[in-house]
Amino acid sequence: MNDLRASALDHTFHALADPTRRAMLRRLATGEQSIGELAAPFTMSFAAASKHVRVLERARLVRRRVEGRSHLCRLEAAPLAAANGWLSFYERFWNQQLDALEAVLREEDSGKALGTTKKGVRK
Amino acid sequence: MNDLRASALDHTFHALADPTRRAMLRRLATGEQSIGELAAPFTMSFAAASKHVRVLERARLVRRRVEGRSHLCRLEAAPLAAANGWLSFYERFWNQQLDALEAVLREEDSGKALGTTKKGVRK
DNA sequence: GATACGCTAAACCACATGGTTTAGTAATTC
DNA sequence: GAATTACTAAACCATGTGGTTTAGCGTATC
Secondary structure (H helix, E strand, C coil): CCCCCCCHHHHHHHHHCCHHHHHHHHHHCCCCEEHHHHHCCCCCCHHHHHHHHHHHHHCCCEEEEEECCEEEEEECCHHHHHHHHHHHCCHHHHHHHHHHHHHHHHHHHHHHHHCCCCCCCCC | CCCCCCCHHHHHHHHHCCHHHHHHHHHHCCCCEEHHHHHCCCCCCHHHHHHHHHHHHHCCCEEEEEECCEEEEEECCHHHHHHHHHHHCCHHHHHHHHHHHHHHHHHHHHHHHHCCCCCCCCC
């Protein structure tokens, strides 16, 4: 993962795979935050939170600006757009599956309306 | 990460953070594939590929059906929809940034048109 | 200049991950 | 029933991850 050849998507998805880091991104959506502000909501040590921020930086999801003794972070959403782009390829699949579910439910409903059930709906 | 309390998003994003697994999903987009078929394109051992499939299963991105001695996998896109949902919150940020980039480019262009550049564009 | 503040660095730990190899199981084919 | 096929399980290894604590460094404040 630390491999230099690792793709941007690797870093992005890895960064997003941790709830602490996702929470930090949410926080950053409200505006620029210092490392201290980002760390505050969590019970873990300051150093641990700081490491999480570095993971976000490595994924280019956060940009840091040093101002005096505090480091100000802001959200950099471009990699999220890339991740979204990757996901969008599969959009038709989840639509399709939702459609299938809908069809099953419709069939179920019409079965009930007729007072007949052809067969059990598989779990 | 193996924590039972880990959220579905944790598993989904973690599964997507590896290029081998992303490639497997692409392959599954063309239809049901056996473990052997999924493993074939990779230089790694069969066992290693099989483990990757298990990670995808844990994330519920793949469902397995045993038929005789071969295990057939199919794509289960629902978690991708969830990931997409999470990402969509940030859509306005990357649009905003793309808009900003566009604005910069426009300004650059109009500057060129006038034969003047107010200041250097920061890298 | 001493002290407090905000943060990073480094050493350390337990455990997860991604890979290997070898062995084992169950289904198929000869 | 022996051999082959498709796969999992288990043991092992190196490295990564997420956390800790302690130390250090630059900036602000007194």
